[in-house]
Amino acid sequence: ETGVTQTPRHLVMGMTNKKSLKCEQHLGHNAMYWYKQSAKKPLELMFVYSLEERVENNSVPSRFSPECPNSSHLFLHLHTLQPEDSALYLCASSQVFAGVGYNEQFFGPGTRLTVL
């Protein structure tokens, strides 16, 4: 595997379900990100992890819960979602240099989520 991978690629869930999205990066990066892409709206940043610590939570509802167990893996746990949460969820990674911050981000293929 190379680059950034995401599973599953498609997910359909009911509003009472609990599911998780998985992201894995094979680039040796030390920062990972979750973004949401809804129709007719720009890509929105949801969460940022740097060195496995969450550094930004962009006012995301608590029904979305991120987890970063190590620098290569990132999860997004979903529970009691709403139909308006249907979107493409994209994961990205980058290398961060303390005090400099190069920050070219590389994206995975995304998970297309449909909430019924």
Place this chain on the structure above:
Amino acid sequence: KQEVTQIPAALSVPEGENLVLNCSFTDSAIYNLQWFRQDPGKGLTSLLLIQSSQREQTSGRLNASLDKSSGRSTLYIAASQPGDSATYLCAVVHSGGGADGLTFGKGTHLIIQP
């Protein structure tokens, strides 16, 4: 709050034409700017990254310029091909580096007619 605008929202041109996509941002205190392409239903492919100290970057038929003081960037595509059809996204990193998220524009949907 940083806002990124891309013009035009959509563009359709015949194959072989040179074209320019525009991006503007409201806060000139950016660290870098990145151009991506996105194919329908797919993730983002990074095309070019320009750091704030740079004026332009080139990759093959693509050239991106940055005028930080005026809050503008352009993506120039030379000799366009049908395979260039995609949505092109411009994004900026606002603060001084580190693990910062990108702020995106809505994109330019480009169609190259064979």
